[in-house]
Structure formats: structure tokens, C-alpha cells
Amino acid sequence: MAMPSLCPVELLSLWPSQWQYQLVVTIAAIGLMCTLTFAITSLQFEKARRGKAEVKAPPTLPYWIPIVGHTFSVMLDNMKLNFYIAERFADTPVRLKLFFWDLYIITGPQYISSIFKQTAAFRQDNSIRRSTVFRIFGTPPDVAKAYLEDDSGFHNTPLPNSNVEPRNRIGYLIHRDLIKWLSGSGLRELAEKFSANLIEHLETTKEVTMDWRELPDLLGFMQSELFNAATRAFCGEHLFTVYPDLAEDIWEFDKGIPSLAKGIPRWMKPSIYQAQQKAIKGIAAWHEYVRKYVEQHGMPDDPKTVREVFGNDFMKNRFEMWWKMDHMSSNVKGPASDDLSLIWGASGNSIPSAFWFSFHILRSPSLLSNIRKQIEPCISISSNGKLEIDITTLCSNPLLQSAYMETVRLYVSLTMMRRPEESELRVGEWVLPKKSILLIPSSCVHRNQKLWEGIGKASSDKSSPDQSINSFWAERFLKYPEKGSNSGDPVFSAENLTGYWLPFSGGTNICLGRNFAKQEIIGTMALMVTLFDIEILGDENVGEPDEEGIFGFGVMKPKGKVPFKIRRRQS
Numbered sequence: 001m002a003m004p005s006l007c008p009v010e011l012l013s014l015w016p017s018q019w020q021y022q023l024v025v026t027i028a029a030i031g032l033m034c035t036l037t038f039a040i041t042s043l044q045f046e047k048a049r050r051g052k053a054e055v056k057a058p059p060t061l062p063y064w065i066p067i068v069g070h071t072f073s074v075m076l077d078n079m080k081l082n083f084y085i086a087e088r089f090a091d092t093p094v095r096l097k098l099f100f101w102d103l104y105i106i107t108g109p110q111y112i113s114s115i116f117k118q119t120a121a122f123r124q125d126n127s128i129r130r131s132t133v134f135r136i137f138g139t140p141p142d143v144a145k146a147y148l149e150d151d152s153g154f155h156n157t158p159l160p161n162s163n164v165e166p167r168n169r170i171g172y173l174i175h176r177d178l179i180k181w182l183s184g185s186g187l188r189e190l191a192e193k194f195s196a197n198l199i200e201h202l203e204t205t206k207e208v209t210m211d212w213r214e215l216p217d218l219l220g221f222m223q224s225e226l227f228n229a230a231t232r233a234f235c236g237e238h239l240f241t242v243y244p245d246l247a248e249d250i251w252e253f254d255k256g257i258p259s260l261a262k263g264i265p266r267w268m269k270p271s272i273y274q275a276q277q278k279a280i281k282g283i284a285a286w287h288e289y290v291r292k293y294v295e296q297h298g299m300p301d302d303p304k305t306v307r308e309v310f311g312n313d314f315m316k317n318r319f320e321m322w323w324k325m326d327h328m329s330s331n332v333k334g335p336a337s338d339d340l341s342l343i344w345g346a347s348g349n350s351i352p353s354a355f356w357f358s359f360h361i362l363r364s365p366s367l368l369s370n371i372r373k374q375i376e377p378c379i380s381i382s383s384n385g386k387l388e389i390d391i392t393t394l395c396s397n398p399l400l401q402s403a404y405m406e407t408v409r410l411y412v413s414l415t416m417m418r419r420p421e422e423s424e425l426r427v428g429e430w431v432l433p434k435k436s437i438l439l440i441p442s443s444c445v446h447r448n449q450k451l452w453e454g455i456g457k458a459s460s461d462k463s464s465p466d467q468s469i470n471s472f473w474a475e476r477f478l479k480y481p482e483k484g485s486n487s488g489d490p491v492f493s494a495e496n497l498t499g500y501w502l503p504f505s506g507g508t509n510i511c512l513g514r515n516f517a518k519q520e521i522i523g524t525m526a527l528m529v530t531l532f533d534i535e536i537l538g539d540e541n542v543g544e545p546d547e548e549g550i551f552g553f554g555v556m557k558p559k560g561k562v563p564f565k566i567r568r569r570q571s
Contacts, residue, residue, distance in 0.1 A: 034064045049092050058093040058104055058430050061085065069097030079551040082107075086444035090451060093430050093438075104438045107445055109499030111427045115438065116498070116507035121420045136260045137341045138276045143334030146170050146327035154508075167324040174338075177321070178512040181314040189312065190233055191391050191519045197229035198524065199387050202531050210568050214537065217561040219355045223251055223347075226354070226524055230346045235286075235339075236311035242289045243282035246343075253279045253340075254348050258553045276340075283343070284336035290319060291332075349412070350517045352555040354524035357407040359543055359562065360472045361525065362534050367474055374399050375526045391519050394526055398492035402477035404522050405494070405501065408555075410472055411545060412503035413443040415552035441552060442502040455496050530569070537563040 041062040048059035063069045073081045074096065085094050086107040093111055096103040106112055133139050133147060147170060152158035154175045180186055202208075205225055207215070215221055227247045231239065240246060256272025266273045293309055299316075300306050310316040322328045322335040361368050378394040381387060394400065418438040425432040432438060445451065449469045452458035457476055459467035466473045479493035494501070504511035511517070528534065536542065542563070545556040 033066070037066050038062055038064045049089075054429060055426070055431050056429060058095045058432065060095040060097055061089075063097060068099065071098045074098065074103075079548055082441045082444045082551075083447075086441070086448050087450075090445075090448060093427060093432065102436065104432055104436055106427070106438055106440045107448070109445065109451060111430070111499075112440055112445070112502070112506070113499035114427045115418055115425070115440070118425065119508045121422065121425050122418055122508065133338070133341065135263060136257055137337045137344075138273075138280050138333075139337045140331060140333050143327050143331050143337075146325060146334070165326075168326055170325065170328075173321050175512070177314060177317055181312075182512050182516050186314065187515055187519075188392070190314075190516060191523070193312070194230055194233040194516075194520060195389050195391050195523055195527075197232050198226065198527055199389065201225060201229050202527055203387065208532060208566050208568055210570075212565050212567045214563065214565045216563050218359065218534075218536070218564045219352065219558060219562060221564075221566075222355050222358075222524070222528075223247075223351055226351050227251075227347050230350070230520060231343055232311070234311050234342065234346055235315055237308050238289065239283075239286045239311075242286045246279075246282060249275060249279045249282060250344060250347070254344065257348075258550055261553050279340055280333055280336050283339050284332045287319075287322075287332045287336055287339075291323075294319075345513060346516075346520075349555040350520045351524070352557055353408055353411060353517070354521045354528075356411045356545075356555075357404060357521055357525045358528050358534075359536065360407070360474070361403070361529060362536050362564075363543075368529060370399065371403070371525075372529060375530055378526070379530055389523060389526065391523050395519055395522050398478055398490055399474065400522055400526075401492045403474040404518060405477045406472060406474055407521070408503035409446045409476075409501060411556045412446075413547060413551050413554065413556060414441075414502065414505065416440040416442065416502070416505050416509070418509075440502070443547070443551070445500060445502060451500065455500065457500075532566050533569050534564055534566045537565060 041060060045059045045062050048056065061070060063073075065072075070081070081096075082105060085105050090108045092108070094105045096105060106115065134144050139147070146168060150164050150169060150171050152162040152164040152169045152172060154172050156172070156176075158164065158169065158172075181190065202225065207213075207221065207225070224247065227250065228240065231246070252275040253272075256269065256275055259269050259272050260276065264272075290309060294300075299320075300309060306313060306316055310319065318339075319335075328334045361371050374397050375394065378390040378397075379387065380390070395404075416439070418440070420432060420434055420436065420438075422434070424434045425436075425438075447469050449458055449460060452469045453460065458469040461467070467476075475490070477493060478490040480490045481488060498506075504514040504517075542560070543558050544560075546559040547556050550556050
């Protein structure tokens with residue numbers, strides 16, 4: 001069949017119009033520009049990375065779009081970008097180019113260790129404090145002045161040229177009290193009170209009987225049962241009398257922390273700001289109650305009243321500190337927002353960590369049996385018939401320490417931020433500019449197979465799949481004696497982990513509550529498996545962690561609910 005012929009006029013009508021021609025040319029030009037940009041930046045990246053100079057600037061990761069750089073990659077899939085950098089370029093600090101500023105991603109343990117050691121290079125950074133305290137915990141603008149005006153540092157002697165009154169040195173005063181009460185005798189008192197509270201709560205909960213009972217959500221169960229124990233240890237009984245909905249509101253607030261940290265506007269997610277403000281209002285009511293109590297009865301000295309009203313001497317001192325500060329004494333929501341950070345900090349990450357610790361132990365009958373044997377010597381019955389736990393001995397057990405470290409390695413996702421304030425920073429052969437923003441993504445380091453194989457803490461051997469860095473291996477941090485040795489017992493080993501194991505940050509910014517968190521997490525797991533028989537229900541995919549939702553901002557949670565059945569243990 002012959003094809004129909006077209007006359008010249010019809011042929012002319014098929015020619016693209018001027019705007020169509022311009023569109024094609026524009027698209028081709030943009031495509032060529034992006035391709036050339038990527039080619040040029042790729043060459044520049046490799047040249048800078050492989051340069052032989054003793055001192056050099058970190059290379060800029062190749063990008064496609066001029067000016068925009070990596071902005072869209074950071075906004076749309078920051079987690080994927082960070083893991084890509086860690087897996088490909090852990091040996092190099094990498095510069096990311098955004099619209100208005102640069103970011104430097106550090107994932108090499110040797111560089112992270114160097115940064116942690118250079119404490120003098122990093123001073124109090126008000127912009128970081130603003131993003132954490134102000135944005136996440138809702139500090140009122142007028143009270144925020146107390147933070148912004150405090151340029152005195154964290155040491156007993158104020159920094160030169162600081163004129164902050166001693167009573168207004170909020171950074172130093174909070175830092176000092178946390179160190180005092182979260183270490184030594186203060187830590188022992190707090191941990192013992194937490195353990196006693198938790199035992200009392202778990203032994204009396206009506207959720208569990210001697211018969212098997214199926215429940216829909218293990219994490220939800222632990223959140224509702226464990227939060228009160230930690231908060232009562234810090235804040236006493238009266239907080240819950242004044243604010244009975246505290247636990248429910250805290251966990252609602254907890255859901256919005258990543259969005260609050262990112263600065264998502266109120267109009268986009270009003271519910272998370274409502275949860276934040278409701279929690280502040282409730283804690284503020286407790287502050288008002290305590291102030292009125294002291295005005296009527298005076299400051300209590302006897303331990304029983306202190307425990308009831310304040311929780312402990314730590315909180316008593318904290319209240320007295322607030323009342324003396326110029327910006328805090330007149331606005332109760334300021335101290336309340338700061339205490340929101342303390343109350344959330346005591347449970348917000350520890351309880352999900354205790355969940356994952358318990359989850360993995362409960363899914364392995366052999367590990368559960370072994371863990372219970374390790375716990376047994378630390379459990380006793382007092383002369384008055386009450387269950388007691390030796391938390392110090394428990395937390396020094398090699399297997400429990402190893403499994404604890406493995407839990408937080410696998411599920412804690414923090415992005416640590418540093419800024420060299422006074423001068424440029426030398427890290428190995430690399431020089432980072434003054435006031436540059438350095439980011440250290442912990443989970444990208446924690447789950448880098450090559451890095452951990454290099455220190456003998458992981459294996460890619462298919463015959464040992466549990467030793468993969470993406471798997472939970474309770475014995476990862478145990479060291480077994482060599483063949484022929486008289487001792488066959490493994491010992492706990494945390495050697496050569498500086499820059500590798502980062503769940504509590506490091507350097508001067510290391511988490512001051514890390515020791516209490518360890519006792520809280522191990523103690524919770526120990527009591528759960530001692531008092532209860534628990535079986536995880538569902539298929540092998542149950543308990544899959546949701547990392548994207550929390551990347552860089554805390555401890556992962558499971559994507560869905562983890563159903564289980566539970567009963568009190570017969571023995």
C-alpha cells in the first residue's frame with residue numbers, strides 16, 4: 001500500500017513553531033550545562049581528593065546544578081546522601097555545597113577522633129543552642145535571652161571579656177549540676193531510685209497476670225510502664241499529681257521532635273506544636289505548685305519531703321537556680337521548657353533503646369537463656385521480702401555490656417554538629433575553614449562494614465551472617481581468650497573504638513546522661529526478662545526499624561506495632 005503524499009504547505013505545518021524550538025534548545029542547553037557541571041566538579045573532586053599536598057581543603061562532592069549544588073539532595077533524601085558519602089569516602093572529609101552555605105560531612109573515625117580531641121577549637125555555639133533548646137523544647141523568646149547572653153562558657157572560671165553575672169551563667173550552672181548528679185554518688189542514688197520505682201511498677205501493673213495475654217504493641221507497653229519510673233526518680237511524686245497526663249503528652253511530643261528540629265513551620269504541622277506547648281503548660285503548673293509550696297512551708301530539708309516535692313536534691317538545686325536567674329524567675333514557662341528537655345531526655349531515647357535490647361533477646365531463645373543466667377546473681381530478695389537488683393554489678397557483666405553497646409550502635413542515629421569558632425581546623429591533612437559547619441552522622445559510621453572489619457568487629461563471611469554490621473550480634477564487643485589459655489571466659493572489650501562508636505557523641509559535647517542511660521537500659525531489660533515471660537508475635541519482618549523518620553535525631557522506632565504475648569514468670 002502506497003504512503004500518502006504531503007503537499008509543501010502540509011510539510012511546512014509540521015515544522016516546530018518558534019516557542020517549541022526555543023523550548024527544545026533551552027532543555028538541551030540546561031542538560032548540557034548540568035552534564036558539564038557534573039563532569040567538571042567530578043574532575044575537581046578527584047584532583048582535590050588525591051592531591052599530594054601536606055595541607056589541603058576538603059573536596060566538594062560532584063553535583064549537577066550550578067549554584068543549587070546539593071541542596072535538593074539534602075532536602076529530599078539526606079539519609080541516602082550521608083550513607084553514600086560514608087561508604088565511598090570515609091577516608092576524606094567531604095564538602096557539600098548548598099544555596100547559601102557549605103556543610104562538611106565527616107565519617108572517617110580518625111578524623112572524628114581528631115575533632116573530639118581538639119576541645120579548644122569549639123566554644124559555646126548559640127546557633128546550635130537555639131536550634132535545640134529554643135526550637136525543639138519551645139523556649140519562650142524573652143527567656144531565650146538567658147541563653148543568648150551567656151557567653152561565659154562551661155567552666156568554673158568565666159571566659160575572658162564575659163560580663164555575665166554568676167547567677168545568670170545558665171550554661172555553666174546546668175552543666176555543673178548534671179556532672180555532679182549523673183556521676184559518682186549522685187548517679188548511684190538516681191539509679192537505685194529508678195530501679196526501685198521500676199520494680200514497684202512492674203510488680204503491680206494490672207496489664208500482666210499469671211496467664212498468657214496478647215497485647216498489640218511492645219514499645220507502647222514499655223513506654224507506658226517505664227516512663228513513670230524514670231520521671232519519678234528525677235522529679236518525685238507531686239509532678240504526676242499536678243500533671244496526671246504527663247506520660248501521654250510526652251510521647252505525643254516525642255513524635256514531633258524530628259519536625260521541630262528541622263524547623264517545620266507551625267502552619268504545616270500544628271499538632272506537634274500543640275503537643276509541645278501542652279507539655280510545657282503542664283510542667284509549668286508543677287513549677288507554680290512547687291513555688292507556692294515553698295512560699296507557704298519554706299524550703300524543705302528532710303529527705304522525705306524533698307523526694308515528694310522535688311524528687312531529689314538535684315531538682316531542688318535546679319529550682320533554686322531558676323528562681324535566682326533574671327530571665328527565668330519571672331516567666332515560669334522558661335524553666336518548664338528546660339525541664340521538658342530533662343524529662344524527655346531521661347526516657348525519650350532510653351526506653352526505645354531498652355525496647356530494642358529486649359526485642360533481640362526475646363527473639364533468640366538461646367540468648368535469652370544465657371542472659372537470664374547472667375542476670376540471676378544480680379537479683380535478690382531483701383529482708384522485707386522485696387525484689388532488689390544490683391545495678392552496678394549488672395552493668396559490669398561482659399555479655400550485658402556487649403549486647404547493650406550493640407543495641408545503641410545499631411539503633412541510635414545522631415548527627416553531631418561542630419563549628420570551629422576562632423580559627424580554621426586541622427584534621428589530618430585536611431583544613432576546615434573557620435566557622436564552617438561540620439556534621440558527623442553516627443549511624444553512617446556505625447554501619448560501615450569496611451570500617452568495622454578493619455578493627456575486627458565485623459565479618460562479611462556468609463557463613464557468619466550475624467557478624468554483618470547491619471545485624472544484631474550480642475557478642476560483638478566480647479574478646480575471647482586465645483586457645484590454650486587457662487581462662488575460657490570472654491571479657492568485655494571496647495578497645496580501639498574512638499571515632500567508631502558514637503551513640504553519645506564525644507569530646508566536650510559528650511552526653512552527660514550516658515551512664516544513667518546505660519543503667520536504665522540494661523536494668524529495664526533485666527527486669528523485663530526476670531519478671532515476665534514474653535513472646536514476640538508476627539512474622540520475621542515484625543520490628544523493622546524506621547530510620548528515615550528519625551535519621552540524625554535520636555533512637556529509631558519500629559515501623560509498625562510489635563505484637564506480643566506476656567505473663568508473669570512462675571519462678
